[in-house]
Amino acid sequence: MQTITSEEAASRGQREPLWTLFRVVLGLSALSWGGLALMAQLEHHYVEREGRLSRIAFSDLIALAWMVPGPVGCNVAVQLGHALRGRAGAWVAGIASVLPFFTLMTLFAIFYRTPLVHAVASQTLLHHFSVVLATLIAVTWYKQTRALVRGKLEGSAALLGCIALFFAHSPAAYVVMLGTAFGAGWFASAERATRLNVSLARGDYRLLTALAILLVLFAVPLSPRYELALLWPRLAGAGMTLFGGGFSALPVLKTLFVTPAIGVSDNDFTLAFSLSPLSPGPLLNVVPFFGYLIDGWAGALLATLALFVPSGALVVLAQRHLHRLKANPRFEHGMRMLRAVTTAFLAVAVLKIAAHMPLEPVYLLTALFSALCFARLKVPVYVVYGTVALVCGVWLAYHAAG
Numbered sequence: 148m149q150t151i152t153s154e155e156a157a158s159r160g161q162r163e164p165l166w167t168l169f170r171v172v173l174g175l176s177a178l179s180w181g182g183l184a185l186m187a188q189l190e191h192h193y194v195e196r197e198g199r200l201s202r203i204a205f206s207d208l209i210a211l212a213w214m215v216p217g218p219v220g221c222n223v224a225v226q227l228g229h230a231l232r233g234r235a236g237a238w239v240a241g242i243a244s245v246l247p248f249f250t251l252m253t254l255f256a257i258f259y260r261t262p263l264v265h266a267v268a269s270q271t272l273l274h275h276f277s278v279v280l281a282t283l284i285a286v287t288w289y290k291q292t293r294a295l296v297r298g299k300l301e302g303s304a305a306l307l308g309c310i311a312l313f314f315a316h317s318p319a320a321y322v323v324m325l326g327t328a329f330g331a332g333w334f335a336s337a338e339r340a341t342r343l344n345v346s347l348a349r350g351d352y353r354l355l356t357a358l359a360i361l362l363v364l365f366a367v368p369l370s371p372r373y374e375l376a377l378l379w380p381r382l383a384g385a386g387m388t389l390f391g392g393g394f395s396a397l398p399v400l401k402t403l404f405v406t407p408a409i410g411v412s413d414n415d416f417t418l419a420f421s422l423s424p425l426s427p428g429p430l431l432n433v434v435p436f437f438g439y440l441i442d443g444w445a446g447a448l449l450a451t452l453a454l455f456v457p458s459g460a461l462v463v464l465a466q467r468h469l470h471r472l473k474a475n476p477r478f479e480h481g482m483r484m485l486r487a488v489t490t491a492f493l494a495v496a497v498l499k500i501a502a503h504m505p506l507e508p509v510y511l512l513t514a515l516f517s518a519l520c521f522a523r524l525k526v527p528v529y530v531v532y533g534t535v536a537l538v539c540g541v542w543l544a545y546h547a548a549g
Contacts, residue, residue, distance in 0.1 A: 220428070234463070279531055
């Protein structure tokens with residue numbers, strides 16, 4: 148299949164209809180456990196299957212999503228919608244990527260004290276789902292590495308990125324690593340005479356100012372009586388600190404929600420993250436759960452909007468300038484290095500999931516089965532998850548009966 152850019156598709160009358168965009172992203176998000184899984188499925192559909200974007204263009208979306216705060220998978224979906232259908236497409240794809248886990252996690256919040264939910268969220272099933280997710284990420288990492296890491300310089304950057312991320316203990320390390328990679332590519336470029344001109348519109352300045360105010364509001368200590376009244380603006384500011392996806396979310400969200408004024412207990416917080424792998428979406432899918440516990444359906448909706456809309460607006464702003472900057476040779480060389488380093492996030496994600504898995508043969512069998520399905524048989528993700536859940540359920544029932 149000949150790969151065409153989104154601009155070429157639009158010029159040939161092949162623009163993606165908004166309803167089709169919504170339906171496809173909604174379906175893929177509903178069948179994607181984890182933001183990385185959503186990215187892999189979006190790439191499979193729009194790059195490998197439909198040819199709407201080239202692999203390089205899609206990897207630019209991934210690189211930019213890692214550079215800005217917020218949920219990486221949803222940020223990629225928002226950028227994809229913007230690339231295909233402009234501002235309306237960004238809203239449509241963003242809503243479609245959030246809707247499945249918003250609905251399911253809110254339902255979990257409604258019924259989370261019942262025995263049924265606790266039975267479904269057994270630790271054994273969560274471990275098996277984590278193994279499937281790790282295998283899917285590993286397959287995606289292999290494809291990304293073959294496509295993006297070319298030459299000794301890019302290979303060295305990817306390796307150093309893996310080492311740095313493995314020992315990183317602060318979200319700021321993600322930003323430093325990505326900035327260093329881009330800077331190394333910028334200064335290593337043979338094209339040194341070209342100038343870089345970037346100008347921001349008035350609306351861009353207003354958006355950046357508003358995001359800065361939200362960030363300060365989150366950072367400034369407040370009296371307990373103001374914590375609940377300003378919870379949602381502070382959550383929006385907290386989202387501006389979540390670089391690198393869901394790995395940095397747990398301590399930040401715990402600081403915000405587990406306080407006497409807000410009323411979310413340690414048990415509520417732990418259970419929400421235990422249920423998170425059972426729901427589609429990124430690790431940040433716990434946000435509507437907490438919102439419902441605080442203020443019902445209105446709280447679930449406000450919490451979701453507060454966390455996901457600012458990062459979506461920021462990534463669209465960054466993407467608009469990204470397209471202008473790509474014409475600069477030094478910028479493009481920096482992006483090549485940046486794309487190579489982003490493969491480290493996938494590799495380290497697999498390592499961190501594997502490090503928390505019990506050393507039992509049954510999980511190795513799940514990994515081998517998932518690898519065969521994803522790499523060789525091209526089995527859909529939901530079929531693999533469904534099969535693993537069914538086998539795990541039968542196994543647990545058999546041992547309970549024995």
